[in-house]
Amino acid sequence: MLVTDPAAFLAEISSERYPVRAAATARAAFLVSPASDRLAAESAQDNRYMDMAKVPDPARALRQHAELARRLGADVPVLTFPGDPDCPDDMFPNNVFATARGRLIVGRMRHAVRRREAERADIRGFFRDVLGYRTIDLSQRDFVAELTGALVIDRARGIGYCGLSERCDMHGARAMHEAFGLNLTFCFELAPGEYHTNVVLALLAGRAAILAPDGFRDPAVPSAITQACDGRAVALSVAQKQAFAGNAIALAPDRAWMSTAGAAALEPAQRAALQRAGFALRDVELDEIEKAGGSLRCCVAEIF
Known part of the structure; x- marks a missing residue:
C-alpha cells in the first residue's frame, strides 16, 4: 500500500498490521572507494549541498573513506569496490544499488553521470x-528512482518513507515499493531545494528518527513520522541539517553513525x-567526502 496523506499514514500505521517481521539492521555493507579528482557538475544542478568552488583532495578523501570502512567493520562485514575516475559520485553507491531479501535492486538515476554507475558488471556479478x-x-525504466537516497526504510516492519523530488517521482516510488517488497510506503514531497530524503531523515534500526522539519514541504509530514516513532525523534535545525547530522545510519541495533561534522553539530539534549x-x-x-554533497549514510550500501 502507498499513502500520500499524513493522516492516512497515521491511521494505517496504528492499525497494528505492521509488526516486526524482519531484521532491523543489515548483515553486511559495501562501499565504493573515491577515485575522481573532480566533483560532478551535473549532480550539482539539484544538489545544493555541493560547493563547486571547493577543490577536492583525492588522497585525503581516500584516507577518510578507508577509515570509514575500517570503523564500520566493528558492526558488520564491510566490502569495498574500487571507484571509477569517470564517475565522481560513485562513492555514494546506496543511490544506485540496494538489496532486499536475496534481491539486488539497481536504481534509475536522474543524471547521466550517475547512470554509468548502474552498468557496473563487477557489483552486479558479485551479487x-x-x-x-x-x-x-x-x-532503464521511464521514471526516476534513486533508491535509498530517496527511500528511507524501516526494514523491521517493511515500511518505506519516500521523499519526492527531482531524484524520485511517484512512478519511481511505486516501483521501489514493489522491488523492496514493502508492506507500506508513505510518499511525500520534500521541500524545494532538497534532493534526497536521507539528508533530512534517518531511521535508526526502526526505533528512532533523526529528522529536519524544514526539509519537508508539508510540516504535517515530519510530525506524522515523529508520531510513528512514538515520539523517539531528534529534530534538527537548518544548520545541523547542513552539517549532515540527518545523514546517519545504524548498522547494529545499539549504535548510530554519522560524520564528525554532523555529530559535532548536535546539542547535548x-x-x-x-x-x-x-x-x-x-x-x-x-x-x-562531504564536498561532493553527501555524507556517511550516502557512502553505505546495506546488504540484507
Whole structure:
C-alpha cells in the first residue's frame, strides 16, 4: 500500500498490521572507494549541498573513506569496490544499488553521470554469482528512482518513507515499493531545494528518527513520522541539517553513525535522546567526502 496523506499514514500505521517481521539492521555493507579528482557538475544542478568552488583532495578523501570502512567493520562485514575516475559520485553507491531479501535492486538515476554507475558488471556479478541474488533492474525504466537516497526504510516492519523530488517521482516510488517488497510506503514531497530524503531523515534500526522539519514541504509530514516513532525523534535545525547530522545510519541495533561534522553539530539534549533510544553515537571524519554533497549514510550500501 502507498499513502500520500499524513493522516492516512497515521491511521494505517496504528492499525497494528505492521509488526516486526524482519531484521532491523543489515548483515553486511559495501562501499565504493573515491577515485575522481573532480566533483560532478551535473549532480550539482539539484544538489545544493555541493560547493563547486571547493577543490577536492583525492588522497585525503581516500584516507577518510578507508577509515570509514575500517570503523564500520566493528558492526558488520564491510566490502569495498574500487571507484571509477569517470564517475565522481560513485562513492555514494546506496543511490544506485540496494538489496532486499536475496534481491539486488539497481536504481534509475536522474543524471547521466550517475547512470554509468548502474552498468557496473563487477557489483552486479558479485551479487548474482557470489551471493546468488536475483537482480531487479530499474535502471532503464521511464521514471526516476534513486533508491535509498530517496527511500528511507524501516526494514523491521517493511515500511518505506519516500521523499519526492527531482531524484524520485511517484512512478519511481511505486516501483521501489514493489522491488523492496514493502508492506507500506508513505510518499511525500520534500521541500524545494532538497534532493534526497536521507539528508533530512534517518531511521535508526526502526526505533528512532533523526529528522529536519524544514526539509519537508508539508510540516504535517515530519510530525506524522515523529508520531510513528512514538515520539523517539531528534529534530534538527537548518544548520545541523547542513552539517549532515540527518545523514546517519545504524548498522547494529545499539549504535548510530554519522560524520564528525554532523555529530559535532548536535546539542547535548539531542545526544541524550539518542542514548535513551538505545544508541551510542559514533562518528568518522568525512569533510573531504562531504564536498561532493553527501555524507556517511550516502557512502553505505546495506546488504540484507
